[in-house]
Amino acid sequence: xxxxxxxxxxxxxxxxxxGENPNGTWVLTISDDAGGDEGTLDSVYIHLATTGNxxxxxxxxxxxxxxxxxxxxxxxxxxxxxxxxxxxxxFSESKWDVLSFVKGKGTTTESNSYSFIDDDLLxxxxxxxxxxxxxxxxxxxxxxxxxxxQKAVSYNLYQNYxxxxxxxxxxxxxxxxxxxxxxxxxxxxxETISTLVNQKMDKGIHSFEFDASKLNMNKNGLPSGIYxxxxxxxxxxxxxxxxxxx
Numbered sequence: 001x002x003x004x005x006x007x008x009x010x011x012x013x014x015x016x017x018x019g020e021n022p023n024g025t026w027v028l029t030i031s032d033d034a035g036g037d038e039g040t041l042d043s044v045y046i047h048l049a050t051t052g053n054x055x056x057x058x059x060x061x062x063x064x065x066x067x068x069x070x071x072x073x074x075x076x077x078x079x080x081x082x083x084x085x086x087x088x089x090x091f092s093e094s095k096w097d098v099l100s101f102v103k104g105k106g107t108t109t110e111s112n113s114y115s116f117i118d119d120d121l122l123x124x125x126x127x128x129x130x131x132x133x134x135x136x137x138x139x140x141x142x143x144x145x146x147x148x149x150q151k152a153v154s155y156n157l158y159q160n161y162x163x164x165x166x167x168x169x170x171x172x173x174x175x176x177x178x179x180x181x182x183x184x185x186x187x188x189x190x191e192t193i194s195t196l197v198n199q200k201m202d203k204g205i206h207s208f209e210f211d212a213s214k215l216n217m218n219k220n221g222l223p224s225g226i227y228x229x230x231x232x233x234x235x236x237x238x239x240x241x242x243x244x245x246x
Contacts, residue, residue: 057077057079057080057081057083057104057132057134057140058077058078058079058080059075059076059077059130059132059142060076060077060078060111061074061075061076062074062075062130062142062143062145063075063145063207063208063209064128064145064147064207065201065202065204065205065206065207066147066149066150066204066205066206067202067203067204067205068203068204069117069119070117070118070119070120070121070149071117071118071121071126071128071147071149072115072116072117073088073115073116073117073118073128073145074113074114074115075113075114075115075130075142076111076112076113076114077105077111077112077114078111079108079109079110079111080104080105080106080107080108080112081107081134082106082107082134082135082136083104083105083106083107083132083133083134083135084103084104084133084134084135085101085102085103085104085132085133086101086102086104086114086130086131086132086133087100087101087130087131087133088100088101088102088116088118088128088130089128089129089130089131090118090126090127090128091126091127091128091129091144092126096129098131099116099118100116102114102116104132106135121149122149123149123150124148124149125146125147125148125149126146126147126149127144127145127146127147128144128145128147129141129142129143129144129145130142145207147207148172148205149205150205154174154176155173155174155175155176155233155236155238156173156174156238157171157173157229157231157238157239157240158171158172158173158174159240159242160172160210160229160240160242163242163243164242164243164244164245165212165242165243165244165245166212166244166245166246167211167212167213167221167244167246168209168210168211168212168213169209169210169242170207170208170209170210171183171196171207171208171209171210171229172205172206172207172208173205173206173231173238174204174205174206175201175203175204175206175233175236176203177203177234178200178201178202178203179200179201179233179234180198180199180200180201180233181197181198181199181200181201181206181231181232181233182195182197182198182231182232182233183195183196183197183198183208183229183230183231184196184229184230185210185227185228185229185230186227186228186229186230187225187227187228188225188226188227188228190228193215193222193227194210194215196208196210196229201233210229212244222244223244223246224244224245224246225243225244226241226242226243227241227242227243227244228240228241228242229242
């Protein structure tokens with residue numbers, strides 16, 4: 001890029017990048033057009049700055065479900081900046097192993113969905129996380145998911161974990177056949193305050209996060225207390241209690 005600046009006095013500055021496309025290679029040339037003046041250039045100070053909002057790689061969800069095929073991981077971003085991609089990692093035998101690398105979308109303000117299936121498993125408990133890697137090599141880790149991989153053989157609604165919780169907890173259920181699943185959260189008098197799932201799902205073990213801080217009942221999320229969570233699928237229904245303790 002070539003930007004011609006007006007003559008400058010010492011310690012003056014100019015915005016060479018203003019209105020220009022900053023991508024590419026820039027060369028700064030300094031010359032003395034003062035007609036024979038002599039002197040010494042002691043130093044040059046270059047300050048590079050960008051304007052506008054910087055959008056991070058914002059991970060809005062990271063969930064899993066278990067089926068006969070293995071552990072199905074899924075995640076979504078609402079925006080990405082210089083995102084090279086995601087390492088999918090699993091913890092076993094006292095170390096984190098990289099299972100795969102899922103390519104990111106670079107820079108975008110659109111929502112994007114990603115998924116990965118871990119189909120090389122024996123029954124047991126596993127930990128999963130994402131390592132989001134930028135093009136410049138910097139990285140961040142996602143939250144960690146704990147998965148109890150067992151083949152679903154019956155309908156079951158498990159106790160949430162942790163319990164008591166603040167502000168979020170995990171609700172897990174198993175279904176031996178597919179169907180329309182409705183998973184809801186209620187207050188102690190039975191009023192529905194959140195619907196976590198209302199869709200067709202395949203057989204397997206499924207897990208969803210309930211975050212009480214995102215329900216702006218009084219601008220501070222749900223108050224402390226006892227709440228109910230309930231599942232309905234086919235002819236199976238089950239309800240359990242959980243405690244929000246702030």
